Amino acid sequence: MVVGNLRTARVIVDEQAIYDNIDAEVKRLDKGTELFAVVKADAYGHGMVPVARVAKAAGASGFCVALLDEALGLRQAKFTEPILVLGITDPECSALAASGHISLTVGSKAWLVQAKAVMTKEVQLRPLAVHLAIDSGMGRIGFTEISEFLKAVHFMQENPDYFEFEGVFTHFATADEADNTYFDKQVTKFNAYVDALADRPRYVHVSNSATSLWHAACNGNLVRFGVALYGLNPSGRGIEDLPYPLKPALSIETELTFCKKIHAGDSVSYGATYTAEQDEFIGTIPIGYADGWLRRLQGFHVLIDGQFCEMVGRVCMDQFMVRLPQAYPTGTKVTLVGQNQDQTISLQDVADYSNTIHYELACILTPRLPRVYRPLTK
Numbered sequence: 001m002v003v004g005n006l007r008t009a010r011v012i013v014d015e016q017a018i019y020d021n022i023d024a025e026v027k028r029l030d031k032g033t034e035l036f037a038v039v040k041a042d043a044y045g046h047g048m049v050p051v052a053r054v055a056k057a058a059g060a061s062g063f064c065v066a067l068l069d070e071a072l073g074l075r076q077a078k079f080t081e082p083i084l085v086l087g088i089t090d091p092e093c094s095a096l097a098a099s100g101h102i103s104l105t106v107g108s109k110a111w112l113v114q115a116k117a118v119m120t121k122e123v124q125l126r127p128l129a130v131h132l133a134i135d136s137g138m139g140r141i142g143f144t145e146i147s148e149f150l151k152a153v154h155f156m157q158e159n160p161d162y163f164e165f166e167g168v169f170t171h172f173a174t175a176d177e178a179d180n181t182y183f184d185k186q187v188t189k190f191n192a193y194v195d196a197l198a199d200r201p202r203y204v205h206v207s208n209s210a211t212s213l214w215h216a217a218c219n220g221n222l223v224r225f226g227v228a229l230y231g232l233n234p235s236g237r238g239i240e241d242l243p244y245p246l247k248p249a250l251s252i253e254t255e256l257t258f259c260k261k262i263h264a265g266d267s268v269s270y271g272a273t274y275t276a277e278q279d280e281f282i283g284t285i286p287i288g289y290a291d292g293w294l295r296r297l298q299g300f301h302v303l304i305d306g307q308f309c310e311m312v313g314r315v316c317m318d319q320f321m322v323r324l325p326q327a328y329p330t331g332t333k334v335t336l337v338g339q340n341q342d343q344t345i346s347l348q349d350v351a352d353y354s355n356t357i358h359y360e361l362a363c364i365l366t367p368r369l370p371r372v373y374r375p376l377t378k
């Protein structure tokens with residue numbers, strides 16, 4: 001994928017914001033509880049390797065990713081910290097993961113049996129570190145029966161050359177909601193699995209960002225800290241009450257590439273869906289849906305010279321247009337997300353308008369938009 005390094009549009013990532021979010025969280029954790037920074041999906045669009053560097057400096061002792069490829073990317077970038085792959089990996093890749101000291105998530109005994117068959121072919125075998133996933137109510141991956149779970153544990157214990165039982169965990173479906181009924185049911189279910197163990201593994205973990213922020217009592221000894229490290233409230237606008245302020249790290253900025261006056265009756269963009277009712281100034285902005293700036297954002301706004309300017313006409317693949325309060329020279333700064341003079345557009349504002357969540361918007365910013373890093377200031 002070509003990165004548009006020469007274009008005037010960019011995603012700006014504020015490293016100090018990431019540092020401060022993690023630092024504040026690490027300081028709240030009980031002694032002995034670790035924080036792994038979740039940097040899957042290119043660190044929620046913020047850039048995996050730069051974010052991992054800042055996270056480590058701020059006190060993250062390991063990383064979580066979704067794919068083995070992402071874990072290998074961190075190893076290639078010379079990170080030596082523990083890495084846990086949260087998704088299910090092909091058992092064919094078990095030896096590769098083990099050789100890279102990468103921990104894998106396992107949700108069935110059958111997976112272990114398959115992986116053992118693969119690993120038997122290895123000459124220099126290293127045991128694979130395994131975290132067993134418990135499906136306590138998320139309904140995604142993991143054990144749903146304690147008896148099956150214990151069979152998997154015993155299988156690992158019988159095969160110490162192949163497996164190290166390193167962790168047990170679950171994931172909550174409603175930790176970001178004010179009502180705790182479903183959450184509490186999941187806690188009870190998960191605890192039954194842990195209680196059935198003769199010996200606890202090194203890591204017992206349940207907390208994503210929302211759980212750690214609002215249910216810290218059940219953190220276990222590891223927090224999988226994701227969206228909040230990017231300064232985004234896991235609940236969107238659901239729970240405003242936070243133990244410390246979250247500082248959003250991501251901005252999207254560009255410059256006006258064109259400005260013109262149009263007259264009453266003139267239309268703008270594909271389908272001519274917008275027609276001016278009077279003479280007005282139209283500015284053109286060099287970002288489009290191919291960058292992840294959604295087509296359904298038509299009618300939303302950007303910030304120019306501290307003022308909200310409406311996006312008029314359809315969003316194109318690489319450009320869109322706004323109505324300006326006056327003529328502005330090309331090169332004038334345009335803020336799609338972030339602060340511009342006294343005004344701010346948050347990723348949550350964009351999510352509200354486009355009927356999605358900020359997680360999704362951050363992830364779908366394509367690699368064509370270059371990521372630029374504002375370095376640590378402290």
Ligand SMILES: *Cc1c(COP(=O)(O)O)cnc(C)c1O
Nearest residue numbers: 038086171208209224225226227
């Ligand atoms: C993505 C993910 C996380 C991180 O969740 P956030 O809400 O971003 O903190 C934690 N655990 C699992 C299993 C995940 O898939």
